[in-house]
Amino acid sequence: MKKTILSFFVAAAIANAHFLTTISSTDNVNDKKDANIKIDAMFIHPFEQTGMTMEKPVGIYLESTKNALPLTQTKKFDHKAWATNYEIKKPGVYKFFVEPQPYFEPAEEKYISHVPKIIVSAFGVEDGWDEPLGLKYEIIPMVKPFALYSGNLFQGKVLHDGKPASNVEVEVELYNEFGLKAPSEAHITQVVKTDDNGVFSFVMNHKGWWGFAALIEEGEKDFEGKKYPIENGALLWIKAY
Template sequence: MKKILFIVVAFSLYANAHFLTFLSNSDNVSNKNESNIKFDISFIHPFEQSGMTMEKPKLYLNSTKKSIDLKETKKLEHKSWLADYKINMPGVYKFFVQPQPYFEPAEEKFISHVPKLIISSFGLEDGWDEPIGLKYEIIPMTKPFGLYSGNLFQGKVLHNGKAAANVEVEVELYNEFGLKAPSDAHVTQVVKTDDNGVFSFVMNHKGWWGFAALIEEGELKYKDGKSYPVENGALIWVKAY
């Protein structure tokens, strides 16, 4: 009985989705007083607000040619990261995080999620639907800033630049509101892309929403010498008001 109980508890700890959480203090800069963007980068279960240790990633703007310095901190009792960036010019800024792959023993696989965050500034909104060129990427088909709760968000999943059909997209709210899910099944919502790689989801609450399109591809070696599959995640974070 104790063994069965342990298995059930262990499964419940890992049943819900991991998200590389990438948030900012603003998604739309309208004046110079708001132009200092602060980033919060962590590896957590966003709805349940439970954390995991995150080794130092890399933070980029628009391409891997421009990196941004990170500072170590703690979030939910685990190592996480902070960053700052001063926006001085009008434009659409596309930030993304390249993590070190995380090995999940319970699932016997590596997890490598690359989240994207799009910020507009000083009234210029052109180009928010253009890809950065990542191997796994979500292109927003709904303007990803200035959103309300209740809005329908649509995105297109690209794999090597091509539309990825029939891909599962996990969705979670960053639950800083103390909301309680009716059951474990309600914690992580799941939708799938259509033949054109497009998914849709109605954000029914204000706050940050994470969308993670998961594509298993490739293998990496763990310290035990064995090779394990890699869960590659194309992520985007958007905020509903």
């Protein structure tokens, strides 16, 4: 009986997605006073607003791994998290991403390696928001990602090694800083799938930051002498107004 109860709580704990959440102080810089943006990276359950420890990432980058930004250890939801600042000095579209240390999840018997990306427009320039960075797993927005309203239909394309990835599950969650309550556990993490062209669609029904995680299981990594699969996540965080 105790084993059954324990299994139930473990299942409940992992039923809702944990996201490597990356959000910035703004996704639109229109004034010099807002040009020094802060980027937070944390490993959390976004809707439930509960945290997990995030080990120091390999890096937070601008555009490519050649442009690493300085890391500062912080705390989010009582757990270790990371942050960086970047001062935008000229107009453009800026793409930031985080490369984490793979995290072993014993309850799921797999490694989790999520690479989140955010896109920031500065001083009115909007060109290039749909161009890929060339990451192994990546979501490309099909809708201008920094000018969205709640109720808008968002579409993205999942790329795997630069090619559209079909039939891939994409988990979706709201960064719920509003105290919203879900009608059931099943409503916390939404799930859609990509079509034959790697495209998925989702209507954001509330303002705030939304995380999209395209999950592709590929590769293995050793833990205590045993090999486990790696869940690779292409993540994109966008904000609805």
